[in-house]
Amino acid sequence: AQKITQTQPGMFVQEKEAVTLDCTYDTSDPSYGLFWYKQPSSGEMIFLIYQGSYDQQNATEGRYSLNFQKARKSANLVISASQLGDSAMYFCAMREGDTGRRALTFGSGTRLQVQP
Amino acid sequence: DTGVSQDPRHKITKRGQNVTFRCDPISEHNRLYWYRQTLGQGPEFLTYFQNEAQLEKSRLLSDRFSAERPKGSFSTLEIQRTEQGDSAMYLCASSLVGRGTQETQYFGPGTRLLVL
Numbered sequence: 001a002q003k004i005t006q007t008q009p010g011m012f013v014q015e016k017e018a019v020t021l022d023c024t025y026d027t028s029d030p031s032y033g034l035f036w037y038k039q040p041s042s043g044e045m046i047f048l049i050y051q052g053s054y055d056q057q058n059a060t061e062g063r064y065s066l067n068f069q070k071a072r073k074s075a076n077l078v079i080s081a082s083q084l085g086d087s088a089m090y091f092c093a094m095r096e097g098d099t100g101r102r103a104l105t106f107g108s109g110t111r112l113q114v115q116p
Numbered sequence: 117d118t119g120v121s122q123d124p125r126h127k128i129t130k131r132g133q134n135v136t137f138r139c140d141p142i143s144e145h146n147r148l149y150w151y152r153q154t155l156g157q158g159p160e161f162l163t164y165f166q167n168e169a170q171l172e173k174s175r176l177l178s179d180r181f182s183a184e185r186p187k188g189s190f191s192t193l194e195i196q197r198t199e200q201g202d203s204a205m206y207l208c209a210s211s212l213v214g215r216g217t218q219e220t221q222y223f224g225p226g227t228r229l230l231v232l
Contacts, residue, residue, distance in 0.1 A: 004158075033218055043205060045159070045223035052218055091158050095219070103149060103172065104221060106158030 003027065004092050004107035011112050013082045020067070021077045021110045023092030032096045034075040035104065036066065039089040048090075051075055082114045118143065120224035122208050128230045129198055136194045137227045141210030148191050149221060150183055152176065153205040165191060166213065198231045205229075 005024045013019040025034065036048040051059045051066045059066040067076040079086055089111050093104040121140045129135050141148050147166050151159035162181070163173045167188040177183075180198075185191040195202055205228050209221035 035220070037223070042225065043228065044225045045207065045209070047220055047222060050218055050220060093158070102147065102164060102219065103151075103161035103174075104159075106160070108156070108158050 002107075003105045004094055006092055006107035006110050008110045009108075011110055013079075013112065013114055015084060015114055015116050016081055018078060018080045019082055019112065021079070021090050021092075021112065023075045023077065023107060025073050025075060025092070025094050027073075027094065027096050029096040032094055034066070034068070035093045035095070036064070036075075036077045037091045037093060037106075038086075039091060039109070041088070045091070049077065079112075084114050084116065087112060087114045120208055120210050120222055122206075122224040122227050124227055125225060126228050126230075128232065130232050131198060131200060133198055134194065134196045135198060135229065136192055137206055137208075137229075138190060138192050139208030139210075139224060140190045141208070142212075142222060145210035145212050145222075146188070147211045147213055147219070147221075148185055149209040149211070150191070150193050151207040151209065153207055153226070154203075159207055162193075195229075198229075200231050203229055203231045 032053045034051045038046045049061045049064045051068045063080045065078045089109045091106050091109045093106045123138045149164040150162040153159040163183050165185040180196045183193045205226045207226045209223045211219045211221045
């Protein structure tokens with residue numbers, strides 16, 4: 001079973017509009033962390049935002065916010081006021097547990113294209 | 117603040133040759149991860165180190181792959197007898213060990229390998 005599912009292979013958004021990138025996850029561990037990364041065409045993975053499973057509030061970092069719905073096991077990334085430089089691949093990732101496996105499990109990504 | 121660096125950025129080799137990649141983590145980070153990313157997919161975990169100890173290896177890491185982190189600083193990933201299926205982006209990430217799941221991994225620019 002997929003641990004991280006990103007159902008949108010590609011998304012388009014107009015500059016200055018907001019966009020939501022979907023991510024659902026699957027884990028039986030009560031403690032986990034969810035991450036979003038941006039990967040421009042240059043290849044480097046850039047950390048955007050983090051949400052812990054016990055966090056009471058949705059995470060925000062500048063124009064990025066995470067819509068965390070624990071019961072639905074979803075962690076959607078919201079980008080407000082899109083900019084041309086936001087065009088990139090976006091990956092959702094999860095780490096499970098406090099002391100177990102430390103590696104991240106990634107989804108297959110969503111390619112976002114911001115149009116002027 | 118210097119980020120994660122990787123060398124070389126690109127490598128073209130012939131099938132059957134050995135290749136070695138280097139990763140220099142963020143200086144105070146004690147964990148170092150290797151991932152592999154094929155076209156259209158998210159990164160997949162290969163192995164990770166805490167200081168100089170290799171603590172986990174993925175089943176993706178066949179006998180032809182070996183990784184070292186001899187002094188707990190830089191790391192090398194060697195692929196022996198390369199195969200065309202090894203063609204991928206090899207990503208290195210580093211992190212500072214912390215409590216719980218909010219251990220953020222910071223990625224380097226990757227080494228893109230093409231096996232002819």
